[in-house]
Every structure is written in C-alpha cells, then in structure tokens.
Amino acid sequence: MRFRASQAAHATHGTLHGEDVVLDTVAFDTRSLVPGQLFVPLVAERDGHDFLDAAVAAGAAATLASREVESGIPVIRVADTAAALIDLATWARQQxxxxxxxxxxxxxxxxxxxxxxxxxxxxxxxxxxxxxxxxxxxxxxxxxxxxxxxxxxxxxxxxxxxxxxxxxxxxxxxxxxxxxxxxxxxxxxxxxxxxxxxxxxxxxxxxxxxxxxxxxxxxxxxxxxxxxxxxxxxxxxxxxxxxxxxxxxxxxxxxxxxxxxxxxxxxxxxxxxxxxxxxxxxxxxxxxxxxxxxxxxxxxxxxxSTARLSAMRMQVLDAAGGGRVVNDAYNANPTSTRAALDALAAMDAERRVAVLGMMGELDDPETGHREVAEHAATLGIELVAAGTDLYGVPGRPAEQVLAELGPVPPGTAVLVKASRSVGLDALADALAAAD
Missing domain, CATH: 3.40.1190.10 (Mur-like, catalytic domain)
Structure with missing residues (x-):
C-alpha cells in the first residue's frame, strides 16, 4: 500500500518533521527493508532506533521515532512505535x-x-x-x-x-x-x-x-x-x-x-x-x-493440487544418501507432532525415524512429550531425541544425531520436528545433504 507521510502522521497521532513524501509499505527489519518504505524502529530486546542509519542506507524514505533522532529523512514523531504501527495498519485496513x-x-x-x-x-x-x-x-x-x-x-x-x-x-x-x-x-x-x-x-x-x-x-x-x-x-x-x-x-x-x-x-x-x-x-x-x-x-x-506450503512444513527432501528427510521443524506441539508421526508412518519406507526436539510452552511438558513418544512406539517409529530427555530416551546433540543417521540411505525416511526455538531445521538440511 502506498500512502503519504502526512497520512501516516495523522493515523498514528504523530507529528511529521520534514517533507511529505510518498511511502510504499513499511519495514521493521533493516535486513528486509527496500527503498521507499517507512521504517518502524520497534523497541524490544533491542532498540530499533539504533538501526536507523542502516535503514537510511537501505533506502528508507521516512521513519517513525519515539525519541529524538538525526536521520536526514522525514521523521514522524510518535509516543510509541509499536502502537503507531498498529494504528497505521488499522487506518490502512479501512482503506x-x-x-x-x-x-x-x-x-x-x-x-x-x-x-x-x-x-x-x-x-x-x-x-x-x-x-x-x-x-x-x-x-x-x-x-x-x-x-x-x-x-x-x-x-x-x-x-x-x-x-x-x-x-x-x-x-x-x-x-x-x-x-x-x-x-x-x-x-x-x-x-x-x-x-x-x-x-x-x-x-x-x-x-x-x-x-x-x-x-x-x-x-x-x-x-x-x-x-x-x-x-x-x-x-x-x-x-x-x-x-x-x-x-x-x-x-x-x-x-x-x-x-x-x-x-x-x-x-x-x-x-x-x-x-x-x-x-x-x-x-x-x-x-x-x-x-x-x-x-x-x-x-x-x-x-x-499443485499448492506448496511455507518452508519447514512437511517439506519432503530427497536426501543425497538416497533416502528422504521430512523437514517439519518450523514448530511443534503434541497435536501437530502426532499428525507428523502419522504421516511418517504412512510413507513408503523400510525404516522410519523421528528426530524430535523439545516442544515449548506446554503447561505439562512431561506428559506432552511422553504421550508423543508412546504414539511413535505404537506406530513402530524409531525415536531419536535431540537436545532433550523429556521423551524418555537420552537426548543427543544435533551433531551426534547427524553423525549417527547421515547419510540417509535408500529405504529410510527421517522426520525432523521441534519447536522453532530449537532450530532443528538446520539438522534437517544437514541430514538431507549428507553423502
């Protein structure tokens, strides 16, 4: 969506300092910012205002700011940049x-x-x-x-x-x-x-x-x-x-x-x-x-019939070793992990292995992980725990799992799944590439 800096200032209850430029969408991450966008410096673990120079270098046409900044581009001064982003989107939705x-x-x-x-x-x-x-x-x-x-x-x-x-x-x-x-x-x-x-x-x-x-x-x-x-x-x-x-x-x-x-x-x-x-x-x-x-x-x-999903959702990779790796490592909870195990069990393979990492934000993590382990056993799937002992088997570091399972040979299918914070997608890619 394209809008003027003055419109953004009005929508966010802010004050525009500088030229009333035309803006083409927004970005809060300088790594993905493209020229013409409004930079939104969010304040969380890190203060986005500290990256304003990088935003300007990337081509930001204007910036929101909740404190005094020197930027060389138009500044829309607001009380809170996160709240201003919400206000701006609420206005944009109405358009x-x-x-x-x-x-x-x-x-x-x-x-x-x-x-x-x-x-x-x-x-x-x-x-x-x-x-x-x-x-x-x-x-x-x-x-x-x-x-x-x-x-x-x-x-x-x-x-x-x-x-x-x-x-x-x-x-x-x-x-x-x-x-x-x-x-x-x-x-x-x-x-x-x-x-x-x-x-x-x-x-x-x-x-x-x-x-x-x-x-x-x-x-x-x-x-x-x-x-x-x-x-x-x-x-x-x-x-x-x-x-x-x-x-x-x-x-x-x-x-x-x-x-x-x-x-x-x-x-x-x-x-x-x-x-x-x-x-x-x-x-x-x-x-x-x-x-x-x-x-x-x-x-x-x-x-x-031809639709593809976002990465790391039941993404089947042909392994260099001849087998298959299923990268479903974007996130995990007991419900989604059981569904992924059911899918693995239905695949045409002689050996099926589930590499499972921790599932986060559960009110009863011990029960949740144990029930998943029991489901894997019921399906005849080998369970390898990566970085956690909650599944009832000793957890292994990702490097050890890679050494034990890679290269993935013909006839073997390996599922990799965990909460996103665990980062097992890197292990899935490594298992697929091992030869």
Missing part, C-alpha cells in the same frame, strides 16, 4: 476494499493460510502473511504491504494469551474466520486446553453478522464455537454432516492425501502435493473459504 479472512488454530494455521491463498488466487487478487507474520507486528505489516487492488486478504493470527486475537481482529476486521484446531499449544499461557479454546474462539466472536465462521467439525472444541458467533457457520472435515466433507481418503507413497470433497457447491476429487492426512483437513478449510468467496469449486481444487 482496503478487500474481504479479509482470519485464520487461527493450535495447528495447521500457516498451512491452511497457504492453501487458502492458493485456492482463491486463480479468480481473486489475494494477499497473505509471509511466513508466520501473525502477531502484533507481523499482521499490521502484512496489511500495510497489501497492494491497493487486493480483493482477498488472508491474515494468520497467532495466540500467546487471552485478548491477543481480539486485538488482531480489531486491526484486521475479518469477515471470514477459520479455526483449524484446539490443541496443546501455548497451554502454559492460558491455563490448559480449555483456555486455548477460549482464546482461539475470540476470532469467531469478532466476526460481523454478515460474516462466515469456518469451523473444523472434527474438533469438538472448535465445532462448539458455533454458539459464540453471530456469523453464519460453514463446517468442514470428515464428520458426517460437515458442510465441506472429506470422503474416501487415501495416501500415496509420500503420504500425500487423495480424497473426494462434498460441498454446498458440488463435489470434486482432490490430490494434494504435500504430505500428511491432516493436510486434507486444511485443504477442506481452503475449499470452504473459496466457496464462501464465490470461487469456482473446480478451479479451487485444481489450484490446491
């Missing part, structure tokens, strides 16, 4: 004529966001979060980056506590809200899984009466959210009676789902390019959103 789709859930929200974008794109000009820009800085940045002619804006919404999704909905004002699942993720922040359900349901509570709540019929906590919204409801899943119903689901040698979907707009067959039976549910959510937006069912299904 966009787009239909906004909010997506949340304990698992699958990024993949569902990616699939919604793919399903809608053939017939609508669509914009969505990059990666997982789903918090109080990433979501405003996504809105401000949307082209002026955007018709559908897909906003992933993360949750770390009560009230956060309400805040994000206040910025993005979604008309369609998708809730994928309620699982054991961030439970320590909200007092357990019922707290997760309460917090996730803030999305459907924020929808207008003429909006649409898209709810997972296979998750009873999600399905129960129908009573918390004034919007109309579309359900999806395998459950009998789901409005968008998955039927005749099978998996190929790479655990990619093939199924029929029955919808209010007709029925069609889908064959996904990404692994995991759980991806059928995410695709059904995308079909529901596409249908609510008036996208042709056959067109949406065709687009989903």
């Amino acid at each position: 966009l004529p787009a239909r906004v789709v909010g997506v949340t859930g304990s698992v699958g929200k990024t993949s569902t966001k990616d699939l919604i974008r793919a399903a809608v794109a053939p017939q609508r000009r669509v914009w969505a979060n990059e990666k997982s820009f789903n918090n109080e800085s990433g979501l405003p940045t996504t809105i401000l980056a949307a082209p002026d002619d955007t018709e559908v804006l897909v906003l992933e919404m993360g949750m770390r506590g009560f009230g956060q999704i309400t805040q994000l909905c206040g910025i993005g004002r979604p008309q369609i809200g998708v809730v994928t699942a309620v699982g054991y993720s961030h439970t320590e922040k909200v007092g357990g899984i019922e707290g997760v359900a309460k917090a996730k349901g803030e999305l459907v509570e924020a929808l207008p009466a003429d909006g649409t709540a898209v709810l997972n019929a296979d998750d009873h906590r999600v399905a129960a959210m129908s009573s918390r919204t004034q919007a109309s409801v579309l359900t999806y899943g395998r459950a009998e009676g789901a409005d968008v119903r998955i039927a005749d689901l099978t998996l190929d040698a790479l655990a990619r789902a093939r199924f029929t979907v029955h919808t209010p707009w007709g029925s069609t067959d889908l064959a996904l390019a990404v692994g995991g039976a759980h991806m059928a549910s995410n695709a059904a959510a995308a079909i529901a959103v596409a249908g609510a937006l008036g996208v042709d069912l056959a067109v949406a299904a065709e687009a989903l």
Whole structure:
C-alpha cells in the first residue's frame, strides 16, 4: 500500500518533521527493508532506533521515532512505535476494499493460510502473511504491504494469551474466520486446553453478522464455537454432516492425501502435493473459504493440487544418501507432532525415524512429550531425541544425531520436528545433504 507521510502522521497521532513524501509499505527489519518504505524502529530486546542509519542506507524514505533522532529523512514523531504501527495498519485496513479472512488454530494455521491463498488466487487478487507474520507486528505489516487492488486478504493470527486475537481482529476486521484446531499449544499461557479454546474462539466472536465462521467439525472444541458467533457457520472435515466433507481418503507413497470433497457447491476429487492426512483437513478449510468467496469449486481444487506450503512444513527432501528427510521443524506441539508421526508412518519406507526436539510452552511438558513418544512406539517409529530427555530416551546433540543417521540411505525416511526455538531445521538440511 502506498500512502503519504502526512497520512501516516495523522493515523498514528504523530507529528511529521520534514517533507511529505510518498511511502510504499513499511519495514521493521533493516535486513528486509527496500527503498521507499517507512521504517518502524520497534523497541524490544533491542532498540530499533539504533538501526536507523542502516535503514537510511537501505533506502528508507521516512521513519517513525519515539525519541529524538538525526536521520536526514522525514521523521514522524510518535509516543510509541509499536502502537503507531498498529494504528497505521488499522487506518490502512479501512482503506482496503478487500474481504479479509482470519485464520487461527493450535495447528495447521500457516498451512491452511497457504492453501487458502492458493485456492482463491486463480479468480481473486489475494494477499497473505509471509511466513508466520501473525502477531502484533507481523499482521499490521502484512496489511500495510497489501497492494491497493487486493480483493482477498488472508491474515494468520497467532495466540500467546487471552485478548491477543481480539486485538488482531480489531486491526484486521475479518469477515471470514477459520479455526483449524484446539490443541496443546501455548497451554502454559492460558491455563490448559480449555483456555486455548477460549482464546482461539475470540476470532469467531469478532466476526460481523454478515460474516462466515469456518469451523473444523472434527474438533469438538472448535465445532462448539458455533454458539459464540453471530456469523453464519460453514463446517468442514470428515464428520458426517460437515458442510465441506472429506470422503474416501487415501495416501500415496509420500503420504500425500487423495480424497473426494462434498460441498454446498458440488463435489470434486482432490490430490494434494504435500504430505500428511491432516493436510486434507486444511485443504477442506481452503475449499470452504473459496466457496464462501464465490470461487469456482473446480478451479479451487485444481489450484490446491499443485499448492506448496511455507518452508519447514512437511517439506519432503530427497536426501543425497538416497533416502528422504521430512523437514517439519518450523514448530511443534503434541497435536501437530502426532499428525507428523502419522504421516511418517504412512510413507513408503523400510525404516522410519523421528528426530524430535523439545516442544515449548506446554503447561505439562512431561506428559506432552511422553504421550508423543508412546504414539511413535505404537506406530513402530524409531525415536531419536535431540537436545532433550523429556521423551524418555537420552537426548543427543544435533551433531551426534547427524553423525549417527547421515547419510540417509535408500529405504529410510527421517522426520525432523521441534519447536522453532530449537532450530532443528538446520539438522534437517544437514541430514538431507549428507553423502
């Protein structure tokens, strides 16, 4: 989105010092800043004002600032740069004529966001979060980056506590809200899984009466959210009676789902390019959103057949040693890890190994990790713990895991999964490259 510095000053209750230049979106990270953008120096563990020289060198056309700065470019002085970013995005959302789709859930929200974008794109000009820009800085940045002619804006919404999704909905004002699942993720922040359900349901509570709540019929906590919204409801899943119903689901040698979907707009067959039976549910959510937006069912299904996900989501890598490595290391909780293990078990392989790191932000980490280990054993999967003893087996450093498992030979499939803070994606890449 393009806007003037004076408009940004008005939206943020700030004062413009310097020329009223035209600005082309915003950036809060100088490493990704491109010429013409408004620099937003956020103050967190590090003070973004300290990087103003780097922003100017990268081509920032103006900057927000909450203290005195010398920059050589126009400065919009505000009380708080983080609050100003939210105010600016709230104003920008009011300028966009787009239909906004909010997506949340304990698992699958990024993949569902990616699939919604793919399903809608053939017939609508669509914009969505990059990666997982789903918090109080990433979501405003996504809105401000949307082209002026955007018709559908897909906003992933993360949750770390009560009230956060309400805040994000206040910025993005979604008309369609998708809730994928309620699982054991961030439970320590909200007092357990019922707290997760309460917090996730803030999305459907924020929808207008003429909006649409898209709810997972296979998750009873999600399905129960129908009573918390004034919007109309579309359900999806395998459950009998789901409005968008998955039927005749099978998996190929790479655990990619093939199924029929029955919808209010007709029925069609889908064959996904990404692994995991759980991806059928995410695709059904995308079909529901596409249908609510008036996208042709056959067109949406065709687009989903070639859709790719953001990196580190069930990303199958052909290992140099002849086997396969599944990089699902972007994040992890017990629900998503069990789904990834199920996908690994369905793959055509003689040996299946799960390299699992710690799952963070659980209210009961011992139970969560132990139950995942038990699930792996039930499936006949070898479990290798990387950097944690919580799975009930001795944890190994990543370097030792690489030495023991690499190169990955033909007939072997290795899943790598952990919370993002563990950084096991580097191990997945190393295992794939080992020869």
